[in-house]
Amino acid sequence: MRRIAIQSLLHDRGKFLAALAGVAFAASLLLVQMGLYAGFLSMASGIIERTGGDLWVMPRGIEVIDNSEPMSGAARAAVSSHPCVRRVRAMVYTFVSMRKPRGTPDAVTVVGFEPGGDPIVPSTFHRGLPQDLHAPLRAAVDHLDLHKLQIEGDPIGASLEVAGQTVHIAATTEGMRSFTLVPFLFTEIQNARRLLHLADDRASYWVVDLKDRRCVDDVVRHVRRHADLDAVSTEAFIESTENHWVKGSGAGSALAFTAILGLVVGVVIVGQTLYAVTREHMRELATLKALGASDGEIVGFVAWQASLLAVLGGGIGLAQSLIIQASIAQAGLVVLFTAPVVALGLGAVCFMCFVASLWSVRAVLQLEAAEVFK
Amino acid sequence: MTAEALVRATDVTRSYGVGALAVPVLHGVSLEIRAGELSLLMGPSGSGKTTLLSILAGLLRPTTGAVELCGVPISSLPDSAAARVRRANLGFVFQTYNLFPALTALDNVAEVLTLQGHSLREARAMALRSLAHVGLADRTHHRPGELSGGQKQRVAIARALASDPRLVLGDEITAALDSATGMAVMEILRGLVGPRRGVLIVTHDHRMERFADRIIEMEDGLITADRPGGHA
Ligand SMILES: Nc1ncnc2c1ncn2[C@@H]1O[C@H](COP(=O)(O)OP(=O)(O)OP(=O)(O)O)[C@@H](O)[C@H]1O
Numbered sequence: 385m386r387r388i389a390i391q392s393l394l395h396d397r398g399k400f401l402a403a404l405a406g407v408a409f410a411a412s413l414l415l416v417q418m419g420l421y422a423g424f425l426s427m428a429s430g431i432i433e434r435t436g437g438d439l440w441v442m443p444r445g446i447e448v449i450d451n452s453e454p455m456s457g458a459a460r461a462a463v464s465s466h467p468c469v470r471r472v473r474a475m476v477y478t479f480v481s482m483r484k485p486r487g488t489p490d491a492v493t494v495v496g497f498e499p500g501g502d503p504i505v506p507s508t509f510h511r512g513l514p515q516d517l518h519a520p521l522r523a524a525v526d527h528l529d530l531h532k533l534q535i536e537g538d539p540i541g542a543s544l545e546v547a548g549q550t551v552h553i554a555a556t557t558e559g560m561r562s563f564t565l566v567p568f569l570f571t572e573i574q575n576a577r578r579l580l581h582l583a584d585d586r587a588s589y590w591v592v593d594l595k596d597r598r599c600v601d602d603v604v605r606h607v608r609r610h611a612d613l614d615a616v617s618t619e620a621f622i623e624s625t626e627n628h629w630v631k632g633s634g635a636g637s638a639l640a641f642t643a644i645l646g647l648v649v650g651v652v653i654v655g656q657t658l659y660a661v662t663r664e665h666m667r668e669l670a671t672l673k674a675l676g677a678s679d680g681e682i683v684g685f686v687a688w689q690a691s692l693l694a695v696l697g698g699g700i701g702l703a704q705s706l707i708i709q710a711s712i713a714q715a716g717l718v719v720l721f722t723a724p725v726v727a728l729g730l731g732a733v734c735f736m737c738f739v740a741s742l743w744s745v746r747a748v749l750q751l752e753a754a755e756v757f758k
Numbered sequence: 759m760t761a762e763a764l765v766r767a768t769d770v771t772r773s774y775g776v777g778a779l780a781v782p783v784l785h786g787v788s789l790e791i792r793a794g795e796l797s798l799l800m801g802p803s804g805s806g807k808t809t810l811l812s813i814l815a816g817l818l819r820p821t822t823g824a825v826e827l828c829g830v831p832i833s834s835l836p837d838s839a840a841a842r843v844r845r846a847n848l849g850f851v852f853q854t855y856n857l858f859p860a861l862t863a864l865d866n867v868a869e870v871l872t873l874q875g876h877s878l879r880e881a882r883a884m885a886l887r888s889l890a891h892v893g894l895a896d897r898t899h900h901r902p903g904e905l906s907g908g909q910k911q912r913v914a915i916a917r918a919l920a921s922d923p924r925l926v927l928g929d930e931i932t933a934a935l936d937s938a939t940g941m942a943v944m945e946i947l948r949g950l951v952g953p954r955r956g957v958l959i960v961t962h963d964h965r966m967e968r969f970a971d972r973i974i975e976m977e978d979g980l981i982t983a984d985r986p987g988g989h990a
Pocket residue numbers: 774775781783801802803804805806807808809810
């Protein structure tokens with residue numbers, strides 16, 4: 385039945401190509417929407433992920449990295465006193481107002497990190513090197529934010545007025561943008577403190593690396609003994625930040641709506657084609673039934689066609705999404721094709737073809753062998 | 759004649775529709791088709807020929823009465839079991855050929871054989887023999903669209919023949935063909951008749967009588983005559 389089914393589908397080139405285009409369209413729409421969603425998630429938590437650590441220490445009540453408050457150095461000492469703690473890194477993460485070169489007021493998020501740390505926080509540089517941020521009031525911004533920051537021409541050496549002080553751009557980063565699209569301003573921790581008028585021992589977060597990951601819970605309990613401090617594992621902090629920005633905002637629903645629309649369009653196009661091809665072959669299928677073919681074998685006529693469309697259309701759709709991914713990346717949007725995204729997307733395409741085949745399956749099951757003589 | 763009965767119908771009636779709306783079409787038909795015979799089933803339009811043929815083939819159930827196909831009481835079997843009996847014993851030929859347009863002549867024959875459980879290689883070898891038998895050895899790779907009506911009907915006969923059925927059934931198989939082509943097709947069917955095999959064809963065309971051992975005439979759902987044909 386496989387050969388009968390597939391050859392019958394391929395025989396009508398026009399219908400076959402239309403259906404294939406339908407599946408590919410639905411597949412790429414679905415994959416890109418899901419990839420954007422995954423991209424948003426990773427943008428929301430990108431800084432936490434890049435900074436790493438086993439757990440993060442913060443003032444009580446903070447759930448999202450963006451809503452930070454400075455803590456005193458006493459907190460660092462409190463954390464370090466636990467025997468399992470290997471290293472504590474200071475991190476400044478603060479939203480401040482600024483003035484762009486042409487005088488427009490705006491805001492940036494100052495990300496202050498400890499130099500020489502591993503991993504280096506702004507991990508991918510477009511121009512310049514981490515060392516270039518060492519001099520006083522030097523900073524890096526993402527090269528895709530330059531336009532927004534009204535920096536034209538060579539960005540190196542350009543200046544911005546941040547919290548009333550002049551900051552010079554010494555490097556640019558790549559792929560280091562936030563979900564909120566408020567530009568990051570990366571500085572070494574001392575520069576960040578100076579910009580924000582913070583004392584030398586203060587930080588927004590203390591990022592803790594442990595000697596043994598298994599003591600996370602114990603260190604968290606240790607920190608929480610201080611009434612004003614909280615600690616969460618890095619994974620939990622990533623999750624609560626992602627929940628806040630992506631799941632809590634309408635972004636997820638909007639993307640899901642488009643993806644479902646793509647699926648519906650796909651079901652209609654594929655369903656129509658399969659049904660038309662089945663209808664055209666009713667006589668032949670009735671003949672096979674008269675000759676003793678079982679219902680299962682007759683359903684195979686539809687099933688093989690639906691499977692071929694799912695596999696070929698899914699493959700083309702995946703190739704299309706990779707092209708779309710590359711062109712969207714130039715606009716600064718991250719489309720992330722992780723293994724679960726691809727598996728879920730292609731699974732949904734298979735499900736779509738399955739649903740689309742149901743009309744035809746019903747038609748062949750209702751087919752009476754006696755109809756051969758009609 | 760004492761040849762084995764391939765199909766035996768006993769007091770078969772058939773109505774279409776149910777209850778007060780039921781329209782009786784067959785009014786009590788008893789009939790035996792034997793191996794070694796080519797029989798024609800003739801009669802005016804609407805007399806119930808196609809209905810009877812479908813019942814004999816186990817494609818349709820009689821309202822009352824019984825049908826035995828090659829010794830199996832097919833009219834009282836569930837659909838799937840009846841399908842297995844058809845698979846093992848019957849070949850069909852139709853007025854409209856019913857060939858898959860996308861498949862070559864060879865595959866139209868071979869694919870049915872693969873559905874019957876033969877490997878593709880085996881099926882193709884059998885299909886080739888069958889097509890050669892109907893004189894189409896040089897057309898095996900043509901698709902139905904590239905064949906004449908007579909050639910298509912010969913492919914359909916090759917398909918009916920390929921699994922070596924006991925009984926070949928046909929309904930108006932020459933109606934769409936010109937008379938010379940129709941005669942050639944009947945000639946081939948005549949050649950299928952053998953000691954183990956019978957052929958039953960529904961037709962309106964009295965010129966076909968000379969190929970027949972037996973003519974069964976129907977009118978208004980009853981058999982009105984059962985007489986020897988021109989070949990007897
Ligand atoms: N599925 C059906 N539902 C209702 N009535 C039917 C059905 N099939 C056939 N009939 C009726 O049964 C009667 C016999 O039909 P049948 O097709 O057996 O005749 P036929 O002898 O083959 O005619 P023809 O020579 O025109 O093919 C006709 O009156 C027809 O209208």
